[in-house]
Amino acid sequence: MLTDNLLFGNQPYKRSDEDKVESEQGLKVLTPIKNIGGRKSYRQRKKYSNAVSRMRQPIDALFAWLNKVTDIGDASNVRSSKGLLTHIYVRLAAAMMLRSYPELGF
Numbered sequence: 001m002l003t004d005n006l007l008f009g010n011q012p013y014k015r016s017d018e019d020k021v022e023s024e025q026g027l028k029v030l031t032p033i034k035n036i037g038g039r040k041s042y043r044q045r046k047k048y049s050n051a052v053s054r055m056r057q058p059i060d061a062l063f064a065w066l067n068k069v070t071d072i073g074d075a076s077n078v079r080s081s082k083g084l085l086t087h088i089y090v091r092l093a094a095a096m097m098l099r100s101y102p103e104l105g106f
Contacts, residue, residue, distance in 0.1 A: 006030060008056040070095050
């Protein structure tokens with residue numbers, strides 16, 4: 001079992017029961033802080049939000065590239081869990097081949 005995990009997400013991933021999730025699952029969700037106003041702690045909030053965004057940005061870029069190259073999100077014809085896993089693994093294999101051999105150009 002994994003413990004003390006960090007998940008970097010965007011504001012929609014924020015949950016009202018985050019303390020309960022952290023204690024039960026050992027999962028801490030870090031999201032940028034929404035700017036509420038007030039000047040006193042603005043710099044601290046900004047630094048924290050920038051740090052979270054810097055961790056999240058490369059992951060977002062990877063998935064954006066993966067979706068652009070393979071259209072992995074289009075699984076409308078998949079009818080089973082096995083079919084979904086096949087769809088995902090074939091698309092990931094195609095992305096790795098395209099990354100390794102760009103001259104294939106498929």
